[in-house]
Amino acid sequence: MMRQVTQKTEVDSSLAIRAAWLHFTGGLTQAEVATRLGVSGIKAHRLIAQASQSGAVKITVEGEISGCMDLEDRLTDRFGLTFCQVIPDLGEAGLPLRTLGVAGATLLRREIAALPDGIIGVGHGRTLAAAISAMPRIDAPTVRFVSLLGGLTRNLAANPHDVMHRLAEKTGADAYVLPVPFMANTPQDRAVLLAQRGVGDVVELAARADLLIVGVGTIAPDAQLVASKMVTPAEIAEVQRAGAVGEVLGHYFDRDGAPVESSLAARTISPDLATLRGRRIIAVAGGAAKVAGLRAVLRSGCLSGLVTDEATARAMLNDKNAD
Structure with missing residues (x-):
């Protein structure tokens, strides 16, 4: 049989x-x-x-796209990036998951090949989940992936975008998760959680990561953080009132890229903002709804690299649409 x-x-x-x-x-x-x-x-x-x-199909398109290259150069100059990739627009409505998923998968494969013994930190979100779904199975047993955010939510069924186990399945690599909530009840509870045995080791691993791949969030009432029940509408309204327009790894920024202090940020379990400065951090993000938030995060100086779609790139460079 x-x-x-x-x-x-x-x-x-x-x-x-x-x-x-x-x-x-x-x-x-x-x-x-x-x-x-x-x-x-x-x-x-x-x-x-x-x-x-299964990964049997590998399509390669040779040549550069001059329009996208021009956008890459302009974004690099405007926001002080060391890496920028703009992907041709496929005309998707809303969040361009297909475009960004394929682009993110290409980024992951390239970085895994470049860092065969490296440590790659990974955030949460639909875009990163799409990238991992689009990535074929590859053999990378000596790479280590580490989550940059707590993975538990108020509703255990509300976080369908946990990317770590899929990375392990796709690559055969070790993937380390933070076995703590996305957000603590108080700043004091956050400190207690980070001090727990096993948690500190993962945090220390994230601090040594060679590369951090992240998504960018918005501060709209229907933002993914709210839709996934990782934060409540009241909590997102608090940072809105404080002037925040964009978010990365639980840190919020106003239109000029200045950090916005809030109880929400103080309770989120993720790397401190000070530890993110000067790191190699690449965001995979796009979509009309994210233009203002992405621009704010870019102005913060936290990102060293960006992968986005052509429509988003043009919108970010359009001074008439500037915040």
């Missing part, structure tokens, strides 16, 4: 590779692939998706 299952798996895998080859290399439509292989259209779609998800 086990042999039959193994043989079926091998046949399906081989068929998936053949389907992907016909579609991506041969230029056949999915309907034409179905006809060629003698399977249904639905089966052909599933086979192509299976090959893509």
